[in-house]
Amino acid sequence: MISRYSFTALLLLILGLHSDPARALCWTTPENLYATVGNMNFSVTAPLPIPIGGLLVDRRVNFVSEPTLICNTRSTVRLVAANEGGLVPGNGPGRYLTSIPGVELEIGFGYTPDTVISMHTGWETTLNVWQTVSAPRTIIMRMIRTGSHVARAGHVDIVGYTAQLRDGANVIQTFEINGRFTFSQDVLLMSCTADRRETTVPMGTTSIASLRAGNSPVRSYALDIGCEGGAPDAPPPVKISFVGDTTPDGILRLSDLPGSASGVGIAVTSADAKPLPFSDRSRALDLTWLEKVNGIDHYRFEGRAQYVSIPGAGEPKAGRADAVMTYVLDYN
Incomplete structure (x- = not known):
């Protein structure tokens, strides 16, 4: 009988530890955490280059030191966007569109007092009975x-942006963001586009005799470029290099098309007879700045093209003589 009563008392004690009616299924220590972020300035200081998709700038707000999360029954805990504060979802987890050209806002949450994002809204995990894990303590805005x-x-x-850590309808932890978040940058993140997507240089017809004599006609061409986002007081440098199928001495080979000429290539240079830098951006040439109109800086590259015999390629033979090269612009 004594052993039976002892067993009953022990069983009641264990049940009592697991069934506190005043306690929610999951909670944090400290409890009832509520964190708010207000107005903030974002000024870009990251080193260039910053690629598309790259981080321009981030800010963080840290709260309670190392809060922990615990559940008294096996539970699934979720981080929910209870109110997205008028933000429109963007291109990725926690990302939102903005009215700032070229910029999206990312909102994330972390366990540590730095800017490492551990989770976004939509995150969830399952905790076992009395399992203790870290709770988020940092709001990170990027x-x-x-x-x-x-x-x-x-x-x-x-x-009124509100994110909540929940188990079911029970709110464990709340993060709120309200205010104006101001962005600025002075690192000249420009965009440059060509006035024409493709430029055709009419080369005309050249005789075999002219090729042999090295006096085939020289054709001039120009590439016009517009760049937006440059400094208002001084045009930033823009450089150009090229990609194409060339001989070792920089002569552009003809496209391999039916009826093409042979033993012939195109010598391409800048207007002042400098060889074009092919597949070597370290030797890129400066574009000439022309003017600034309505906030757009206009640049130009002027070049020359001439049919030539390719040394060591045999006697030139007549035929179609087309070639293609691509140019690459370098700016911030």
Whole structure:
């Protein structure tokens, strides 16, 4: 009988530890955490280059030191966007569109007092009975580059953004963001585009005799480029290099088309007879700045093209003589 009563008392004690009616299924220590973020400035200081998709700038707000999460029964805990504060979802987890050209906002949460994002809204995990894990303690806000042109300034207004850590309907932890988040950058994140997608240089007809004599006609051409986002007081440098099928001495080979000529190539240079840098951006040439109109800097590259005999390729033979090269622009 004594052993039976002892067993009953022990069983009641264990049940009592697991069935506190005043306690929610899951909670944090400290309890009832509520964190708020207000107005904040984001100024880009990251080293260039910042590729599209790269981080422009981030800010963090840390709260209670190392809060922990615990559940008194096996539970699934989720981080839910209870109110997105008027933000429109963007291109990825925790990402939101903004009115700032070339910029999206990312909102994430972390376990440590740095800017490492451990989770976004939509995150979930399952905890076993009395399992203790770290709870998020940091709100991290990032500005992400999404376009070639990034505005020099702008802002994002957020009203009532609320993320909650929940088990079911039970709210364990709340994060709230309200205010104006101002963005600025002075690192000249420009975008440059060509006035024409393709430029055709009419080479005309050249005789075999002219090729042999090295006096085939020289054809001039120009590439016009417009760049947006440069400094208002001084045009930033823009450089150009080229990609194409060339001989070792830089002569552009003809396209391999039916009826093409042979033993012939195209010598391409800048207007002042400098050889074009093919597949070597370290030797890129400067574009000439022309003017600034309505906030757009206009640049030009002027070049020359001439049919020539390719040394060691045999006697030139007549035929079609087309070639293609691609140019690459380098700017911030």
